[in-house]
Amino acid sequence: MDEDEFDRRLKSSAPAAAPRTPALLHALDDLIAESRSTRRRRNRAVVAGMSLSLMLLGGTSAAFAAEPLLAWLGFEPDHVIQHVNSDGVDCAAGMIIRPEGVELDDPSFLAAQEIFRGIDFAKLEIPEHIRNDERYSDAARTEKSKAIDEWNAAHPDAPMEPAGWDPQAGMLQAAAFELVTEEVRARGLDETHFSIEAGGECGEVEQ
Numbered sequence: 001m002d003e004d005e006f007d008r009r010l011k012s013s014a015p016a017a018a019p020r021t022p023a024l025l026h027a028l029d030d031l032i033a034e035s036r037s038t039r040r041r042r043n044r045a046v047v048a049g050m051s052l053s054l055m056l057l058g059g060t061s062a063a064f065a066a067e068p069l070l071a072w073l074g075f076e077p078d079h080v081i082q083h084v085n086s087d088g089v090d091c092a093a094g095m096i097i098r099p100e101g102v103e104l105d106d107p108s109f110l111a112a113q114e115i116f117r118g119i120d121f122a123k124l125e126i127p128e129h130i131r132n133d134e135r136y137s138d139a140a141r142t143e144k145s146k147a148i149d150e151w152n153a154a155h156p157d158a159p160m161e162p163a164g165w166d167p168q169a170g171m172l173q174a175a176a177f178e179l180v181t182e183e184v185r186a187r188g189l190d191e192t193h194f195s196i197e198a199g200g201e202c203g204e205v206e207q
Contacts, residue, residue, distance in 0.1 A: 077199075078113075081121050085166050085202055093169040093200030095176070102193045111187055112194040115180045126175045133174070136167035166202050173198045 077094030085091050097116040099109040134140055152159045177196050184191040 078117050079119070079121060081169065081172060083168050085168060087165060089202050091166045091169060091200060091202040093166070093173075093198055095173060095196055095198045097180070097194055097196050100193055100195050106193055108184060108189040108191070108193040111189050112180050112184050112191070115183045116176060116194075116196065119176055119179065121172060121176075124172060124175055124179070126171045127178065130171050130174045130178070133171075136171055141165050141167075166200060169198065169200050 077096045079095045080092065081095070082090065082092045097113050099106060102109055104110075130136075148160050173196055180194065180196070181191045184194075
């Protein structure tokens with residue numbers, strides 16, 4: 001099971017090493033209350049330990065992601081960012097904007113794509129209400145760790161392995177999503193025609 005499935009039940013984010021079986025997903029449904037907004041902001045995180053190679057330009061912005069990250073993401077990201085988390089560990093993440101329920105040539109999606117690709121993540125300011133969001137708090141980190149420990153104790157044959165704690169990437173994604181939404185709406189277009197997907201890794205990052 002990957003971060004996407006676990007996160008939407010835990011109201012935060014992190015990957016897993018358990019097999020993606022219907023029984024496992026059903027058990028998680030019973031274990032953790034599910035929560036997800038209608039307009040999706042998809043999040044994924046790579047299992048810790050993957051080695052990434054990034055060519056960095058302008059602070060957190062990067063020109064491209066190495067093949068290990070690309071292979072895991074399954075797409076070439078519009079943005080790749082790198083930073084150091086609160087534990088002093090290097091983290092890297094890739095983000096891409098995708099159409100939601102529309103074709104690639106949809107005017108609203110094309111506007112959102114243009115805006116998103118033009119974001120300079122080195123200068124992107126994270127609003128205070130996003131910084132204070134409980135999903136990125138120490139309490140959320142503790143809750144996630146506790147839930148994973150409880151799952152592993154009850155399912156030793158299908159353990160879950162958490163990734164490095166990286167609220168910064170989540171906050172940057174949320175800030176980008178909010179910025180694009182506001183600018184698309186300001187143009188008189190439909191702000192529900194896109195989502196932003198992200199995948200990342202904390203651990204060994206080669207510069």
